Amino acid sequence: MITAGIDLGSKTIKVVVMKDGKIIGKAIGLSGFDQREAAEGIFDQALKMAKVSRADIQSIMATGTGRKEVLAKGPISATGEVTEVTADAKGAVYFHPKARTVIDVGAEEGRGIKCDATGRVVDFATNEKCAAGAGTFTEAMARALEVKLEEFGKLSQQSTKTIPMNAQCTVFAESEVVTLVHANTPKADIARSVHDAIANRITSMLRRVGIEEEVVLIGGVAKNPGFVDALKRNLNMNITPLEEMDIAGATGAAIIAGEK
C-alpha cells in the first residue's frame, strides 16, 4: 500500500511517501505565501523521488497548522486530517521505537507529547500564544547578535557561563539581549543564555505532561546543537535528536493514512 503524509507547517511543508511501512520519497520546502502552490510542488518532488504517480497513492493524510485551509481547496485531496500532536507521536515512535516523550520545536510552536509504545498520545501540552519557546525566537535572537542562524547554536557551545534570562516574550527578550550587548558580554555567553531560556520554556511545558524516557527531539530546532545541549542541561537527562527531525510529523501522517 502506498500512502502519503503532508505536514503543512507555518514555515515549511514536509511530504513523505511510504510503501508498506517504508519511506520511499520525501521532500521539504518553504510554505511561502501561497501554501497551496508550495504544497503542490513539494508533493510532486516527493512523488518523483518515490517514482510513483499521484494515482498510485491510495491514501493521503494531512497534518500541520495549514492542513485545513490548503486541503479544503484542493487540488491535492487528502483522505483525512490529523493534528500535529497525533502525527508527531506516531512518526517519532516509528523512527525511535523506545521514544515515550516527544519534544517538537517548530518555527512558531513548541510541543511536548507523552506517548506509548504504539505511538499513541497519552498526554500533551503546547506553547501558549507566545513564540518564546519556538524557532522564531532563536532566529530573532541570532539576528540581534548578527550571527548566522546555522552558527548560532555552535557559538553557544563555546560558552560555559550561565546568565539568567527571562524569556517570556520574544521582543522583551531581545531587549535583554541588547542590554547584555551593551554590557560587553561575549557573544557566546549571550548565545548560550538565549538557548537556556528557550530550553527552560520547553522544559516547564514538558513537566506539565510528565517526562518519561526515552526522550526524542524533532522539529527544525532540533538541528541546533546549542539548543540540544541546553535542553539536556535543563532536563538533566539524555535526549536524542532524531535524524529525520523534519519529517517525523509527515511520516506519522503517512502511517496513519495506512491505518485508516
Added chain:
Amino acid sequence: MFEQMQNWYDKRHAYAKEWKKNHPGGKVLGCFCTYVPEELVYAAGVLPVRLLGSHEPQSVTEPHIFGMYCPFCRDVLAQGLQKRYDYLDGITISQSCLHIRQAYTSWQMHVPTGFSYYLPMPNCVQSPHALSYLKGEFLAFKNALEKWTGNEITDEKLRQATELVNTNRRLMRQVYDLRKQDNPPMTGLEAMYMVVSSQMTDKNDHSKLLEKILKELPGRKMDRQTGARLMIIGSEDDDTAFIKMVESVGATLVVDDHCTGTRQFWNETELKGDVLTSIAKRYIDRPACPSKDWPERRRLPHILKLAKDFNAKGAIIIQQKFCDPHELDIPAIIKDLKKNGIPSLFLEFDVTVPIGPFRTRVEAFLEMIGQDDLF
C-alpha cells in the same frame, strides 16, 4: 428551539429597555456576580441583570484596571464606560474576587447610577458563623432595596420571589437532565444560551419559555453526531464562539461547572423557618466559586459527580487569564479528574480566543481520548 434565548443574549440591552417600558416605574439592577441574592431583588420588584462583557477588544479600561487583572472584569467595565448599560438604575456586587470588585468600584466612580450596593458575601462560607453573618447582610441589603425602591419587602413577597427563582432553577435542571442521554437533544452552546439568558431576563418570561421547550425537547432529533462527551469547567464563560468551535470538531459539551452554568442555578432555596435565613443558606450551600471553596475543597467531589452523572469522557478546563481563584484550584482538579480516568485539556481565555490554535489543541485532545476509535 433555543433561538429566543440566543436572541435575548444577543440583544440583552434591547430586552431590558423593553422590560422597563412594560413595567412603568420598574427598576433594573446590574449585578456583577451570581452570589447576588436574586430572591431579594425580585421581591423588591426589581429586575436583576448580570453584567457581562462583549468579547470585543477595547482600550478604555487601561487607566482604571491593572493589566494583569482578568480579561472578563476589564470587558465588563468597558461596557459601562462605553455607556452600553445606560438604562441601569443601580448596580450591586456580592463579594467574590478582587478583580470583579475593582470593575464594580470603578463603574461606581465613573458611571454613577442612583443606587450602588456592596454586599459583603463571606468568602469562608464553610465557617459555622457564615450563615448568621450572611443573614445579617441580606437583612441590610433588603433594607437598602426598600429604601431605594420605596417598596416594602414582606416575607410573603420573599416567598413568592423565591418560588419564582426556584421554578426557573428547577426547569433548567430538568433541561440539563436530558443531556444525560446517550444522544443529548441539545448542544452545549444551547445550554449556555439558556443559562446566560436566564441571568439577564425576567424569570417569568424565561420560565415560560422553558416550560414550552421542555414539552418539545425530549422528542427532538439532532441533525448532528454527539461525538465525544465533554465537560467544561472554569471561570465565567460566555464565549459562544469557543463553545461552537468545540462542538464543530466532533464533540458535545454535556455538562459544566461555570458561574454562567450550573454553579448559578444548581440548588434551590428551601424555605424552612426564617425566610432570609433560608435564602442565605442557599447561597452558602450552592456549588462554590473557587474564591469561596476552602479550607475543604468541596468542588472536587461535586465536579466528579457531575462528570459521572453526565457520563463525560473528558474535560476542558478553561479559565479567564490571570484568574487567581481558578488558578488555585486547577492543578487539584486536573489531578483528581485524571485519578478518576477523566483526561483534561487546559486552556486560557482572553477577551477573544485564538480559534485556530485552540481548534488544533481541542482536536488533538479529541484524538487522544478517542484513539481506540481512530486506529
